[in-house]
Amino acid sequence: MRWLIPQTLAGRTIAVLLVGLGLFHLWSIWIYQVGIENLLGSTRDQQLVERLVSVKRVIAALPTGEREETAHVLSTATMEIHWSPLSLVNPPSVESERIGLLRKQLRELVPEITDDHVRLAFADEGTPSEGSDAYHHLLLASVQLPDASWVNFRLATFQTAPTEHGVLASLSAMALGILLVSVVLVRSVTAPLRTLARAADRIGIDLAAPEVPQTGPREIQQTAKAFNRMQARIKRLISDRTQTLAAVSHDLKTPITRLRLRAEFVKDEELRQTIEGDLDEMQRMIESTLAFLRGDATGEESKTVDIATILETVSDQLVDTGHDVDLAGLPHVSVRCKPLAIKRALSNLVENAVKYGRRARVNLAERGDEIVITIADDGPGIPEEEMERVFDPFYRLEASRSRETGGTGLGLTVARTAIRAHGGDIRLHNVQPSGLCATVTLPKTIDL
């Protein structure tokens, strides 16, 4: 039964309207019908009785020879009249309620006609042709004349008009009307709600989305207003935090500069190198945090760059620090991009490969309009359910946290943001027998 209930607010409103008005309509039709029926019924019966009486009087006044002929002449399409010495109607053993009413009216109009002189029956009750459907609505009446002969009537007028079809037609017409009008009206009433829902969806993706228009019914206006206030609050909150984080990261640059200078005066060479290593790590964290916070906001201009040389620089740098990086594929591929952003993205991916996967195998290829860079490692890979989560900011896998590999958990976030800003994407998948492969696709021609 649940599926019968419409899911949308508009649908439910329309259903309520339809059912409510439909019931109301049916009920009023019934009241009307009963009223009309009563009124028409009594008028018709009265006319009938009057006609019966007048015909009887006319025929009674005529000589016997002319009676049958006159009866024929008086017959109409709805009333057939015959004169006969005997009654053509066999009165039913039990009279129906309707016949009783007729008899009563007859008595009131012409008191001289006693019950013995009138025989009334429906065609299917009192005539030779029993069980025939055709006679179901025929009233048969015989009135005895003073000379004991009978005037017989057959009345077709007794049918009550079949009203069911009319009710059905008017009901469906009304339902259709309600449906059409209410679809238009209710949808326009609930339109601001749908706008609100879409806006709420959008703000989840893009905080800079425009405000929701404050239109529609007052409740919806209030909701929209509250929603806009909430959006503004979230925006302010996030921008406050972003600014704080950026300011802290930025302000750390001065103390690190001092520490770097101070480290130069440390006489113990080994100690100096460890201090410098720590400082390098701090600096990398700050730079990746700032890169993450800046996002697309970097004013870097786009240039046509040989992306192969970027990969070479990145690989060479890691090779120089004692890592195992193997670069293969096309020797030169030029692409229009923001070189620093792309270099940072690729560098993050290759660094991850050597850090968590011991060894990076980088390949550069072209496929149609795309550049495809794969970076595979020999590490343990990533559980399938973590494949998307690792792109979340500050998210780090348990393995990486416990291994003291350092890092901020921003590398992949920054990389994906940069690549996506170029119209490409990064996908991760595990490879056999063991290892993770990052596939970077970049369109060759994009407008930046």
Next chain:
Amino acid sequence: MTAYSVHFDRGDMQTEGAMVGVDSEAHILVVDDDGQVRQLIGRFLRENGYRVTGARDGREMRESLASAEIDLVILDLMLPGTSGLDLCRELRASSSLPIIMLTAKGEDTDRIVGLELGADDYMPKPFNPRELLARVRAVLRRAAARPDADRTTGGRLITFAGWTLDTLRREVTSAESVVIDLSGGEYDLLLAFVEHPNRVLSRDQLLELARNRTSGPLDRSIDVQISRLRRKLEVDENAPTLIKTIRGAGYMFLPTVQRL
């Protein structure tokens, strides 16, 4: 020398000319509003044989320039009062004094703006002190090697064999305007070649010329750097047309070089 001492908030920032290193006693003016950074840079450069004076803002910088013979200015971008960029522009308007910009902003645009205003080099904070030292040496060497007019009037772009080297952006572009990504060491090595074309350069000479960057244990040998340069620039790295190996002597840069 005691004449400047009024500008210092710390006595140890005073100029000392006692230590004379390989690069003689060039006089460097460090303009930074952070007292400790100023003091530490001063001490570090002094230990490496330079005379150093400190200034905390534009006013002190002007006073120092007026009263002493300064060979190089290390200028912080963020200063109270007149900004480093404005000071750089001001300096350039009147002289060709070598300038190295320091900035904590680290945005690429700042670097370009600073260099286009006439700074000779740029270092983002936090920098490696030994890299700063190398840059100081390189800038001083270049300033000494070139007549004053040369630095300000063009010379920013150098072309060779269809390639263009932009000395401000430290960038190499092909004839098809495709930027080739070079590491710092590779760029410095290429610049050394471009500045000394058609001459046989020994590995030691190249090491000395390209010593802009840190020369730590991580730096690969000149041979490795050259093979990497060839891979990036040569059409066929096995049949080089740019950098030729002179057996037993070193390397020679073959193309004709033109300054624009």
